[in-house]
Amino acid sequence: MRSFDQGGVQKNSSIPIYSQVERIVMDMIDSGRLSPGQRAPSERGIADTLGISRMTARAAMSSLVADGYLYSVPGKGTFVSNPKMRQDLLELTSFTQDMRKRGLKPGAKLLELGVTDEAPEKIYRALGLSAADGLLRIHRLRTADEEPMCLETSYLPKDYFTWLLEEDLESGSLYRALESHGVELVRAEEHLEATVVRETESELLTVRVGYPALLIERTSYTEEDKAIEFVKSLYRGDRYRFSAMLFKRRPRRGGLP
């Protein structure tokens, strides 16, 4: 357990001990002191060195296994995963974060911000509203490195978010604005389909009519499963690529042995 000598955990911190242990192990991975394929400290080793219970050490390691950073082999140990496998390929991010992660500078040009009564019925349904409810519509051209990337139209229930009309949505992220008002989106359902650029969109995206484009519809939810936002985004096909990691479903046992 030499590798653990340097750091310890604070037992009376507001941060759970297992979280502190997760961080310690992640730091070992990120700093390269633990390489892919290499064996991570054992649960008992961590517990002894840090003076904590094995179950607490195990909670930390299990969490890292669940997130794909480590994998465990019964009888042998816990090992560091291949980096490719632990890429967060399906994280809920804002356009701003997404572009930054791709190494591009995000930007926005506000095209429309207002209240509307007319929207496809699908949108009311996604937000759990009736056609009588008002909607806030935010229409923006999103840029990456100052070049047009996508056309984005967001819909939110008007009643809760009228304050958004006062917000600066060109320089700041909509998600940041929501969070600073205590609204946190934790889940989203996305549907992607291929389409082509139409005349009204052609000029704004600076590509010719008929150019390939990715149409993404996203419905975002809070922790309490309340739908807050419906976004329709039209990405230039030549500039945007969507990545995902798929996993085979873990069979849930418990039937007949």
Added chain:
Amino acid sequence: MRSFDQGGVQKNSSIPIYSQVERIVMDMIDSGRLSPGQRAPSERGIADTLGISRMTARAAMSSLVADGYLYSVPGKGTFVSNPKMRQDLLELTSFTQDMRKRGLKPGAKLLELGVTDEAPEKIYRALGLSAADGLLRIHRLRTADEEPMCLETSYLPKDYFTWLLEEDLESGSLYRALESHGVELVRAEEHLEATVVRETESELLTVRVGYPALLIERTSYTEEDKAIEFVKSLYRGDRYRFSAMLFKRRPRRGGLP
């Protein structure tokens, strides 16, 4: 804890108790005895009724929370998630399974099956091979309800899979064939982008040139992180829609309080 009266757990089964509890709770959800939004049995309640430790009951419930079937609210209880939230929207499936899930009848027309020396360098890299290695190429037109759905080209390392040349890949699934030979793919990385149908593809997909299409590239891996298969699929834009569920990354605390 009335709701638990009927079933019990077998303490000496080879199936872990927490797995049995997971199954019991899932059955309550699937059968409708527990509805979305409703409170699930408490950890202590489960423990008392089934005569197990609370930590074991908690392991079951935490697992169901992690998988999105339940969500917990500290101080209040654990509740059944909205069904939409627990759809396995990003499961690794074969074309065959995917179409069946969409209620369509899958089919395949074998266009080419053979060994090749010439493939884009990207494919060798994805499979961890060198250009000197031989590749198996399977080119198929995939249909759904007898209508063209996508053009699919699969590449596999030749050395391990020459037996595939004898396989019936029109009526059967490639994944099924692999599994029956002990090769199980458990993870895949997918990249999606919008494109348009070109002349060579137009006739096979029975859509005109310039029609929107979704290009999907998938690299599939075994449990041991060995890349087995690279697939390039061109889906008709009007027939195929890709769905995904995104989650906000759980912040990993542990820095300064």
Added chain:
DNA sequence: AAGTGGTCTAGACCACATT
């Protein structure tokens, strides 16, 4: 024989919600 992850127990204290 020693070490490992996987499972399980019977308690405990906390912050928070509800009543």
Added chain:
DNA sequence: ATGTGGTCTAGACCACTTA
């Protein structure tokens, strides 16, 4: 005051791998 999930402890037994 009671019940809830969240965290933590100090043990235990098992099946497995490695030496």
